[in-house]
Amino acid sequence: xxxxxxxxxxxxxxxxxxxxxxxxxxxxxxxxxxxxxxxxxxxxxxxxxxxxxxxxxxxxxxxxxxxxxxxxxxxxxxxxxxxxxxxxxxxxxxxxxxxxxxxxxxxxxxxxx
Amino acid sequence: xxxxxxxxxxxxxxxxxxxxxxxxxxxxxxxxxxxxxxxxxxxxxxxxxxxxxxxxxxxxxxxxxxxxxxxxxxxxxxxxxxxxxxxxxxxxxxxxxxxxxxxxxxxxxxx
Numbered sequence: 001x002x003x004x005x006x007x008x009x010x011x012x013x014x015x016x017x018x019x020x021x022x023x024x025x026x027x028x029x030x031x032x033x034x035x036x037x038x039x040x041x042x043x044x045x046x047x048x049x050x051x052x053x054x055x056x057x058x059x060x061x062x063x064x065x066x067x068x069x070x071x072x073x074x075x076x077x078x079x080x081x082x083x084x085x086x087x088x089x090x091x092x093x094x095x096x097x098x099x100x101x102x103x104x105x106x107x108x109x110x111x112x113x
Numbered sequence: 114x115x116x117x118x119x120x121x122x123x124x125x126x127x128x129x130x131x132x133x134x135x136x137x138x139x140x141x142x143x144x145x146x147x148x149x150x151x152x153x154x155x156x157x158x159x160x161x162x163x164x165x166x167x168x169x170x171x172x173x174x175x176x177x178x179x180x181x182x183x184x185x186x187x188x189x190x191x192x193x194x195x196x197x198x199x200x201x202x203x204x205x206x207x208x209x210x211x212x213x214x215x216x217x218x219x220x221x222x223x224x
Contacts, residue, residue, distance in 0.1 A: 035214075048211065058211070104158065
């Protein structure tokens with residue numbers, strides 16, 4: 001069974017640009033979660049999608065947004081990139097949105113120059 | 114008080130040692146608890162869920178104390194391959210639930 005897949009593996013952008021990160025959940029999983037792991041800050045919850053809708057978001061500005069497609073894959077969009085957005089962005093999926101563990105992808109490392 | 118706090122690391126132990134990590138959480142309504150393991154520059158992977166009665170998986174034992182709002186992870190007979198960052202994770206929020214991760218504790222097991 002394929003795990004959670006994310007693309008691209010690395011993404012290099014400059015300040016002010018926009019970045020799009022993609023995630024495909026484990027087959028059969030309907031919930032997708034996005035996290036930011038910045039140096040020294042640990043994993044920070046960004047967004048949760050389930051059945052195509054945004055269910056919850058963490059303490060991030062509106063320039064962090066996303067969506068979930070009918071096939072349950074998801075995109076994370078970050079607009080007006082800032083230097084402090086440099087981080088590893090992890091996507092996770094779970095089969096049951098209110099219970100059960102989350103399974104993580106390998107992440108996309110976003111570097112802002 | 115931070116939502117989830119873990120022992121400050123790093124922990125350096127010899128092979129075969131027993132090591133324990135503690136984690137405290139601030140939200141008394143938290144519902145579920147997990148330990149994740151994250152190897153350097155890799156994604157977090159679920160190590161074990163933590164149940165009220167405590168649970169064991171081989172060399173790993175997890176315990177939950179709801180009254181004091183802390184969870185623990187005990188690793189017995191540590192192996193070199195146990196070297197990783199261990200993340201304490203708390204689920205809360207009801208229908209708008211989210212997982213909150215601790216910053217993690219780095220464990221290095223030395224030969």
